[in-house]
Amino acid sequence: MKILYYGSACEKEWFDKISKEKNLLPFNVAQYNFEMALLDGIAQIDNVDMKIYYLPQESYYPKGSLFKKVKKAMLNLKYSVSHMFVWNLPLAKELLMFFQGMYLTLVWALMNIGEKDKYILTPFNYPPLSLGVLIVSKLFNIKRVNIFTDLSNDILGTDRQNDMVWVKRKILPIYKNVVKKIDQSYDYYILFTKAMNDVVNPHNRPFIVMEGIYNNNLDLTYKSKEKALMYAGTLSYEYGIKNIINAFDKIEDKDLQLWLFGSGDMKKDIEELSVKNPRIKYFGFMPREDVFEYEKKASLLINIRNPNDRYTKYSFPSKTFEYMVSGTPFLTTKLEGIPDEYYNYLFTLNDFDIDVLKTKIEEIFSKDQQELDHFGEQARQFILLQKGSLNQARKIMNLITIKGEGK
Numbered sequence: 001m002k003i004l005y006y007g008s009a010c011e012k013e014w015f016d017k018i019s020k021e022k023n024l025l026p027f028n029v030a031q032y033n034f035e036m037a038l039l040d041g042i043a044q045i046d047n048v049d050m051k052i053y054y055l056p057q058e059s060y061y062p063k064g065s066l067f068k069k070v071k072k073a074m075l076n077l078k079y080s081v082s083h084m085f086v087w088n089l090p091l092a093k094e095l096l097m098f099f100q101g102m103y104l105t106l107v108w109a110l111m112n113i114g115e116k117d118k119y120i121l122t123p124f125n126y127p128p129l130s131l132g133v134l135i136v137s138k139l140f141n142i143k144r145v146n147i148f149t150d151l152s153n154d155i156l157g158t159d160r161q162n163d164m165v166w167v168k169r170k171i172l173p174i175y176k177n178v179v180k181k182i183d184q185s186y187d188y189y190i191l192f193t194k195a196m197n198d199v200v201n202p203h204n205r206p207f208i209v210m211e212g213i214y215n216n217n218l219d220l221t222y223k224s225k226e227k228a229l230m231y232a233g234t235l236s237y238e239y240g241i242k243n244i245i246n247a248f249d250k251i252e253d254k255d256l257q258l259w260l261f262g263s264g265d266m267k268k269d270i271e272e273l274s275v276k277n278p279r280i281k282y283f284g285f286m287p288r289e290d291v292f293e294y295e296k297k298a299s300l301l302i303n304i305r306n307p308n309d310r311y312t313k314y315s316f317p318s319k320t321f322e323y324m325v326s327g328t329p330f331l332t333t334k335l336e337g338i339p340d341e342y343y344n345y346l347f348t349l350n351d352f353d354i355d356v357l358k359t360k361i362e363e364i365f366s367k368d369q370q371e372l373d374h375f376g377e378q379a380r381q382f383i384l385l386q387k388g389s390l391n392q393a394r395k396i397m398n399l400i401t402i403k404g405e406g407k
Contacts, residue, residue, distance in 0.1 A: 001401070002118035003042075003050040004108045004142075006101070006129060009035040010054040010081055011073045016287070018058075027234065028057060029288065030318035034149065035123050037215030041393025043078040048397070051108055052081045055097070055126060061088045094128040101132025109140040119188075119400055123147040127175065130182045145400055147190040148200060149212075151314045152179045188400050193337040195313040208399050211339065213392040214321040214383050218289065222327065223296035225369065228257040228281075229361060230298035230328075232291050233319050235264035240304040240333075240352065242266070245273065245280070247357040256365070257281055259298060261291050288322075295326040299372070300364055304333045306352045312337050321387060324379040329372050331364065345379035 008031050015032055042048055052075060058065065066088055075081040084104075087096050105120065112118050120133060120142055137144050183200045189207035191197055201207055229248060235241050241260075248258045258280045260270055274282040283294070295301060301323045305312050312335040320338070323330045324345060331347040332338070349360055364372070 001048050001397075002112050002115050003048060004105065004118075004120045005039075005050055005052045005122070006055060006084075006120075006126075006133065007035050007052070007123045008032050008055065008057060009039055009052060009075060010083070011075055012036075014073070018056075019287075027318070031124070031149065033215065033288065034212055034318070037213035037389045038123065038147075038393060038396075039075065039079065040215055040217075041213065041389030041391075042397075043076055044390045045393060045397055050079055052079055053104060054081050054083045055129065056083065056086050058086065058088060060090055060093070097126065097128040098132040101129040102136050103132075105133050105136040105142075109136060109142060113140075117401075118142055120144045121147075121396075124149065125152045125179065125182055127152075127179050127182055131178065134182060134185060143187040143400065144185075145188040145190065145396070146183075146186045147192075147210075148183075148196050149192050149318075151196060151199060152183055190396055190399070192316040193314055194339075195336060199314070206399055208395055209339075210392055210395055211316040212318065212321055212387070213389050214325055214387045215389050216384070218292050218322075218325065220325070220327070220380070221296075223293065225299045225328075226257070226297050227253075227255050227365075228259050228298045229300050229302055230259040230261070230294060231302050232261035232295065233303065235260065235262045235266040235270060237266060238309075239264075240306060241270075243304060243352065243354055243357060244302055245270075247354045247361060248280070249277075250354070250358045251362060253362075253365070254279070259283065259294060261286060261294070292322065292326060295323065295328055298328050299369075300347075300361065301326065301328050301330045302332070302361075303330070304349065304352065304357070305335055307333050307335055307350070308352075321383055325383045327373070327376040327380045329364065329376045330379065331360065342382075345375075345382050 008028075019029070039050075039052070042050065067086070072080055072082045084100055085096070087093055120137055122130065122133070122144070125146060133144070136142075184202055187205060189197065189201050189205060191200075191207055191209050192211055194209050197207055231241065231244060233239070241264075245258070248256075256279065260280065261283045263285045270280070270282050274280045303317055303319055303323065305317070314337060316337045317332070317335075320330075320332075320342070329347055331349070333349045333352060334343065347360070347364055349356060
């Protein structure tokens with residue numbers, strides 16, 4: 001099988017470098033970790049030959065670099081990655097991605113003209129690139145597979161639209177319509193939630209629901225627990241961080257600490273709160289491996305969303321796998337985007353209310369540590385046995401080779 005792959009996957013040294021220089025947001029890190037886990041799983045499957053192109057995620061000049069040079073590097077022992085050329089000016093960047101997508105796909109198609117079993121795999125829909133790929137794939141009758149970690153049009157939130165140059169804001173309605181058309185044009189769909197299928201797959205083409213992938217590359221050694229409630233990820237009002245802080249403030253236990261990691265629109269407020277309240281510890285944006293060490297030391301991990309928010313139907317929280325595999329109990333609100341099978345291994349809330357959250361946190365901390373350790377270990381084993389990179393990659397390969405119906 002031949003696969004042409006366009007995505008955010010790149011060598012770790014390069015990603016660590018741009019993470020420090022550009023202060024990437026948590027969703028950039030989550031996307032990178034997912035793709036690396038995906039490629040690690042595919043690399044373990046025999047008879048899969050893959051060509052990988054890395055699309056840099058960078059702001060327009062002068063916030064970002066004006067040019068990005070093309071280079072090639074080893075991604076793992078089996079595959080190498082080629083960096084696409086980027087010119088970071090409005091419209092020029094999009095046009096270059098469109099023509100580059102056409103050219104690179106055309107070259108790959110011609111090189112594999114006699115190969116019947118070939119596919120184009122993408123882990124997101126970047127319309128300028130996707131449109132160029134779509135045109136060539138139709139000419140050569142190449143099947144395309146897309147992984148929807150989020151709904152494409154939902155990514156274009158209000159904050160992002162406000163940051164756009166005026167030209168892009170003017171053409172945004174047309175752009176969103178093109179996004180929708182491309183979303184609905186794929187031959188196979190990998191979806192993070194079942195509800196996505198009604199939006200992106202109106203033609204009922206083959207699909208699977210695969211919430212994500214855990215890459216077995218973290219140190220799972222047990223850490224002695226500290227009396228701490230911990231959140232790591234996007235620090236946003238939208239993601240319920242204020243509710244967590246307000247519920248924590250109501251807990252009278254002076255030994256209990258709240259650990260916060262990440263970045264977002266609440267960063268400045270949290271920095272100020274951590275100065276006023278010594279029980280609140282803000283650690284900023286740290287490498288994944290370092291954050292995981294704290295996740296193992298905390299007594300309870302938390303990630304709550306408002307179940308009434310529309311986006312929770314179409315989103316599987318990216319931190320879920322890492323939280324669960326840490327062995328530390330995890331508290332979350334019940335969300336439509338999280339399948340029922342997970343709730344056997346999670347502490348849950350049906351309500352977003354601050355007082356309900358406070359009571360639930362106190363209830364969990366009143367439990368015996370041995371009971372909590374056992375509960376956390378069960379969650380860890382669930383992820384390791386069922387959601388590892390090889391198992392999840394096989395589901396994708398089975399979908400496109402067996403060509404089964406959606407389920």
